[in-house]
Amino acid sequence: MDRLLRLTSSGSLKEKRLASLLEGRSPSEPRLAEAVQDAQILGSLELAGLPSTPDAVRGLLEALRAVDPATPVGIGALRSWNAALTGGTGALRTSERTREEGPPPAPPAFVASRLALLEEWLNGDSGRELKPSQQGALVMARIVEVLPFDDGNGRVARLAASHVMVRAGMRPPILRGADEERLRDALQRAFRFETEPLCALLEEASERALDVMIEVLAGKE
Numbered sequence: 001m002d003r004l005l006r007l008t009s010s011g012s013l014k015e016k017r018l019a020s021l022l023e024g025r026s027p028s029e030p031r032l033a034e035a036v037q038d039a040q041i042l043g044s045l046e047l048a049g050l051p052s053t054p055d056a057v058r059g060l061l062e063a064l065r066a067v068d069p070a071t072p073v074g075i076g077a078l079r080s081w082n083a084a085l086t087g088g089t090g091a092l093r094t095s096e097r098t099r100e101e102g103p104p105p106a107p108p109a110f111v112a113s114r115l116a117l118l119e120e121w122l123n124g125d126s127g128r129e130l131k132p133s134q135q136g137a138l139v140m141a142r143i144v145e146v147l148p149f150d151d152g153n154g155r156v157a158r159l160a161a162s163h164v165m166v167r168a169g170m171r172p173p174i175l176r177g178a179d180e181e182r183l184r185d186a187l188q189r190a191f192r193f194e195t196e197p198l199c200a201l202l203e204e205a206s207e208r209a210l211d212v213m214i215e216v217l218a219g220k221e
Contacts, residue, residue, distance in 0.1 A: 010207070011207045011210065014207065014210040014211065014214060015210065017210075017214055018210055018213055018214055018217070021214060021217035021218060022217065027213065031216060032212075032213045032216055032217070035212050035213065035215075035216045036171075036172055036174065036209045036212050036213065037061065037064060037172075039174045039208070039209075039212050040060075040064070040158075040162065040172055040173075040174050040175075041057055041060045041061060041064075042057075042176075043174055043175050043176040043177065043179075044060060044154075044155050044158050044159075044175065045057070045060065046176060046177030046180075047154060047158070047175060047176070047177055047179070047180055047183065048152075048154055048155055059084060059085040059086065059087060060085050060155065060159075062084040062085070063080075063081045063082075063084035063085040063155070063156075063159055064159065065084075066080040066081055066083075066084040067080050067081060067163065069163070069166065069167060070167070072119070072122070072123045072167075073118075073119065073122060073123075073139055073160050073163060073164055074115075074116075074119040074123075075092075075112065075115050075116065075119065077160070077163070078090075078115065078143070078148060078156055078160065079091075079092070081155075081156045081159045081160070082148075082149045082151075082152050082156050085152050085155050085156070085159075086149075086151050086152045088151075090149075091149075092108075092111050092112055092115075092148050092149065093108055093111055093147065093148055093149055093150050094108045095108060095150065096108065097147050099147075101188055102145070102187075102188050102191045103145060103191055105145070105146060105147035106145075106146045106147065106148075111146060111147075111148050114142075114146050115146060115148055118138075118139070118142045118143075118146075122135065122138065122139065122164070131168075131199075132164070132165040132168035132169060132170040132206075133165065133170070133199040133200075133202045133203045133206070134195065134199055135164040135165065135168055136161035136162070136164055136165040136173065136199075136202045137161070137186075137190060137195045137198040137199045137202055138195065139157070139160045139161050139164050140157045140158065140160065140161040140187070140190075140198065140202075141187055141190035141191060141195065141198060143156060143157035143160055144157050144187055145191055158173075158175060161173065161202060165202065165206060170206045171206045171207070171209035171210060172206065172209050173202050173205035173206045173208070173209070174205050174206075174208040174209055174212065175201075175205050179201065179205070182197075182201060183198075183201060185197070186198035186200075186201050
Protein backbone atom coordinates (compact mmCIF):
# COMPACT_ATOMS: atom_id res chain seq x y z
CA MET A 1 0.00 0.00 0.00
CA ASP A 2 1.36 3.44 -0.86
CA ARG A 3 2.76 5.16 2.23
CA LEU A 4 1.02 8.40 1.29
CA LEU A 5 -2.35 6.73 1.75
CA ARG A 6 -1.54 6.16 5.41
CA LEU A 7 -0.64 9.75 6.14
CA THR A 8 -2.64 12.74 7.28
CA SER A 9 -3.05 15.56 4.77
CA SER A 10 -0.15 17.39 6.42
CA GLY A 11 1.93 14.22 6.17
CA SER A 12 1.19 13.95 2.47
CA LEU A 13 2.30 17.54 1.95
CA LYS A 14 5.50 16.84 3.84
CA GLU A 15 6.16 13.78 1.67
CA LYS A 16 5.82 15.99 -1.40
CA ARG A 17 8.12 18.59 0.13
CA LEU A 18 10.66 15.88 0.91
CA ALA A 19 10.46 14.53 -2.63
CA SER A 20 11.10 17.98 -4.06
CA LEU A 21 14.12 18.50 -1.82
CA LEU A 22 15.53 15.10 -2.71
CA GLU A 23 15.35 15.82 -6.45
CA GLY A 24 15.41 12.17 -7.42
CA ARG A 25 17.84 11.03 -4.73
CA SER A 26 17.01 8.20 -2.33
CA PRO A 27 15.15 9.08 0.90
CA SER A 28 17.24 6.37 2.58
CA GLU A 29 20.54 8.15 2.05
CA PRO A 30 22.76 7.77 5.14
CA ARG A 31 22.65 11.34 6.48
CA LEU A 32 18.84 11.30 6.56
CA ALA A 33 18.67 7.90 8.22
CA GLU A 34 21.27 8.99 10.77
CA ALA A 35 19.36 12.18 11.59
CA VAL A 36 16.17 10.21 12.20
CA GLN A 37 18.07 7.64 14.30
CA ASP A 38 19.65 10.40 16.38
CA ALA A 39 16.24 11.96 17.03
CA GLN A 40 14.77 8.60 18.03
CA ILE A 41 17.66 7.82 20.37
CA LEU A 42 17.64 11.19 22.13
CA GLY A 43 13.87 11.09 22.51
CA SER A 44 13.87 7.57 23.91
CA LEU A 45 16.53 8.48 26.46
CA GLU A 46 14.52 11.56 27.47
CA LEU A 47 11.44 9.39 28.06
CA ALA A 48 13.54 6.93 30.06
CA GLY A 49 14.84 9.77 32.22
CA LEU A 50 18.41 8.95 31.23
CA PRO A 51 21.20 11.36 30.28
CA SER A 52 22.49 11.21 26.72
CA THR A 53 25.86 9.77 27.69
CA PRO A 54 28.04 8.13 25.02
CA ASP A 55 27.34 4.70 26.51
CA ALA A 56 23.56 5.23 26.58
CA VAL A 57 23.52 6.53 23.01
CA ARG A 58 25.78 3.71 21.84
CA GLY A 59 23.55 1.12 23.49
CA LEU A 60 20.43 2.34 21.70
CA LEU A 61 22.29 2.67 18.41
CA GLU A 62 23.48 -0.92 18.73
CA ALA A 63 19.94 -1.97 19.62
CA LEU A 64 18.57 -0.32 16.48
CA ARG A 65 21.00 -2.45 14.48
CA ALA A 66 20.57 -5.64 16.52
CA VAL A 67 17.54 -7.02 14.67
CA ASP A 68 17.15 -7.40 10.92
CA PRO A 69 14.41 -5.06 9.63
CA ALA A 70 12.55 -8.01 8.08
CA THR A 71 12.46 -10.04 11.30
CA PRO A 72 9.04 -10.34 12.99
CA VAL A 73 8.80 -9.13 16.57
CA GLY A 74 9.17 -12.04 18.95
CA ILE A 75 10.99 -13.09 22.12
CA GLY A 76 14.30 -13.38 20.28
CA ALA A 77 14.09 -9.85 18.90
CA LEU A 78 13.04 -8.41 22.26
CA ARG A 79 15.95 -10.11 24.02
CA SER A 80 18.38 -8.87 21.37
CA TRP A 81 17.19 -5.29 21.81
CA ASN A 82 17.41 -5.51 25.59
CA ALA A 83 20.89 -7.05 25.56
CA ALA A 84 22.19 -4.37 23.20
CA LEU A 85 20.83 -1.37 25.08
CA THR A 86 21.59 -2.60 28.62
CA GLY A 87 24.84 -4.44 27.96
CA GLY A 88 23.35 -7.55 29.56
CA THR A 89 22.22 -10.93 28.26
CA GLY A 90 18.62 -10.04 27.47
CA ALA A 91 17.40 -12.51 30.10
CA LEU A 92 13.69 -12.39 30.89
CA ARG A 93 12.64 -11.12 34.29
CA THR A 94 12.64 -13.63 37.17
CA SER A 95 11.58 -11.32 40.00
CA GLU A 96 8.16 -9.92 40.89
CA ARG A 97 7.33 -6.34 39.89
CA THR A 98 4.58 -3.94 40.91
CA ARG A 99 2.96 -0.98 39.18
CA GLU A 100 1.30 2.10 40.64
CA GLU A 101 -1.26 2.39 37.84
CA GLY A 102 -2.79 -0.11 35.47
CA PRO A 103 -2.74 -3.91 35.52
CA PRO A 104 0.00 -5.67 37.48
CA PRO A 105 3.00 -6.86 35.44
CA ALA A 106 3.04 -10.51 34.46
CA PRO A 107 4.27 -12.92 37.13
CA PRO A 108 7.78 -14.11 36.17
CA ALA A 109 6.54 -17.60 35.36
CA PHE A 110 4.19 -16.20 32.70
CA VAL A 111 6.45 -13.62 31.04
CA ALA A 112 7.64 -15.93 28.25
CA SER A 113 4.19 -17.35 27.50
CA ARG A 114 2.59 -13.88 27.30
CA LEU A 115 5.28 -12.69 24.93
CA ALA A 116 4.75 -15.83 22.85
CA LEU A 117 1.02 -15.04 22.65
CA LEU A 118 1.84 -11.51 21.49
CA GLU A 119 4.16 -12.88 18.80
CA GLU A 120 1.59 -15.42 17.65
CA TRP A 121 -1.24 -12.89 17.50
CA LEU A 122 0.79 -10.13 15.87
CA ASN A 123 2.09 -12.40 13.12
CA GLY A 124 -1.24 -14.11 12.53
CA ASP A 125 -4.07 -13.05 10.23
CA SER A 126 -5.64 -10.72 12.81
CA GLY A 127 -2.39 -8.90 13.45
CA ARG A 128 -1.61 -8.49 9.78
CA GLU A 129 -4.99 -6.81 9.24
CA LEU A 130 -4.04 -3.96 11.60
CA LYS A 131 -2.66 -0.73 10.18
CA PRO A 132 0.98 0.04 11.12
CA SER A 133 0.19 2.42 13.98
CA GLN A 134 -2.22 -0.13 15.46
CA GLN A 135 0.49 -2.77 15.32
CA GLY A 136 2.89 -0.37 17.01
CA ALA A 137 0.37 0.50 19.72
CA LEU A 138 -0.39 -3.16 20.38
CA VAL A 139 3.28 -4.10 20.68
CA MET A 140 4.21 -1.14 22.86
CA ALA A 141 1.28 -1.49 25.24
CA ARG A 142 1.71 -5.24 25.63
CA ILE A 143 5.44 -5.03 26.35
CA VAL A 144 4.92 -2.26 28.91
CA GLU A 145 2.08 -4.26 30.44
CA VAL A 146 4.11 -7.48 30.74
CA LEU A 147 7.41 -5.79 31.75
CA PRO A 148 9.54 -8.70 30.49
CA PHE A 149 12.91 -7.37 31.66
CA ASP A 150 14.48 -6.06 34.85
CA ASP A 151 15.58 -2.91 33.03
CA GLY A 152 14.96 -1.14 29.74
CA ASN A 153 11.33 -2.15 29.17
CA GLY A 154 10.24 1.27 27.91
CA ARG A 155 13.15 1.53 25.51
CA VAL A 156 12.53 -2.00 24.24
CA ALA A 157 8.83 -1.23 23.80
CA ARG A 158 9.65 1.86 21.74
CA LEU A 159 12.15 -0.08 19.62
CA ALA A 160 9.59 -2.82 18.99
CA ALA A 161 6.84 -0.35 18.06
CA SER A 162 9.18 1.40 15.63
CA HIS A 163 10.25 -1.94 14.17
CA VAL A 164 6.75 -3.15 13.36
CA MET A 165 5.68 0.23 11.98
CA VAL A 166 8.69 0.52 9.66
CA ARG A 167 8.29 -3.11 8.63
CA ALA A 168 4.67 -2.29 7.69
CA GLY A 169 5.71 0.72 5.59
CA MET A 170 5.64 3.78 7.87
CA ARG A 171 8.40 6.17 8.82
CA PRO A 172 10.15 5.52 12.16
CA PRO A 173 8.23 7.19 15.00
CA ILE A 174 10.16 9.83 16.96
CA LEU A 175 8.86 10.07 20.52
CA ARG A 176 10.26 12.81 22.76
CA GLY A 177 10.44 13.72 26.40
CA ALA A 178 7.66 16.24 25.88
CA ASP A 179 5.38 13.30 25.01
CA GLU A 180 5.79 11.70 28.44
CA GLU A 181 2.46 12.67 29.98
CA ARG A 182 0.51 11.98 26.81
CA LEU A 183 2.28 8.66 26.31
CA ARG A 184 1.62 7.58 29.88
CA ASP A 185 -2.08 8.39 29.54
CA ALA A 186 -2.30 6.66 26.15
CA LEU A 187 -0.69 3.53 27.56
CA GLN A 188 -3.07 3.44 30.49
CA ARG A 189 -5.98 3.66 28.07
CA ALA A 190 -4.42 0.99 25.85
CA PHE A 191 -4.31 -1.33 28.86
CA ARG A 192 -8.11 -0.94 28.86
CA PHE A 193 -8.22 -1.77 25.12
CA GLU A 194 -8.64 1.89 24.11
CA THR A 195 -5.74 2.03 21.66
CA GLU A 196 -6.77 4.99 19.49
CA PRO A 197 -4.92 7.66 21.55
CA LEU A 198 -1.71 5.65 21.37
CA CYS A 199 -2.21 5.05 17.63
CA ALA A 200 -2.68 8.79 17.10
CA LEU A 201 0.48 9.61 19.04
CA LEU A 202 2.51 7.07 17.07
CA GLU A 203 1.20 8.43 13.77
CA GLU A 204 2.24 11.95 14.79
CA ALA A 205 5.60 10.62 15.92
CA SER A 206 6.09 8.93 12.56
CA GLU A 207 5.36 12.20 10.79
CA ARG A 208 8.17 13.82 12.79
CA ALA A 209 10.65 11.72 10.82
CA LEU A 210 9.58 13.72 7.77
CA ASP A 211 10.20 16.95 9.68
CA VAL A 212 13.72 15.81 10.57
CA MET A 213 14.60 14.83 7.01
CA ILE A 214 13.15 18.03 5.58
CA GLU A 215 15.13 20.08 8.09
CA VAL A 216 18.36 18.32 7.11
CA LEU A 217 17.78 18.82 3.38
CA ALA A 218 16.46 22.36 3.69
CA GLY A 219 19.58 23.32 5.60
CA LYS A 220 21.65 22.36 2.57
CA GLU A 221 19.74 24.60 0.15
